[in-house]
Amino acid sequence: MDELNGRMIACQILVAGLIARVANQQADPVRFLTDFRDEIRAVVKGVNIAGLEDTERVRRAAMVTVDELFSLMKPPSEPDPEETREET
Secondary structure, eight states, X not given: OHHHHHHHHHHHHHXXXXXXXXXXXXXXXXXXXXXXXXXXXHHXXXXXXXXXXXXXXXXXXXXXHHHHHHHTTSOOOOOOHHHHHHHO
């Protein structure tokens, strides 16, 4: 399990580096990061998660991972009102 976690962290670092490199080549890097993060969050919201009883818990964990991935490049996104309403 530790090996899998290490590989996942390595993949996250690699992806973050690639995103940062592409963003630095854009005229407006912050706008690029914001748009890209929003696209990734939309994918996480729409992906079909099958075979689990609590798919929303998995989806929330994925959203946290997306925010962590972008946290070094820009501030974390604000939670959507819909997400906040579902948790309460």
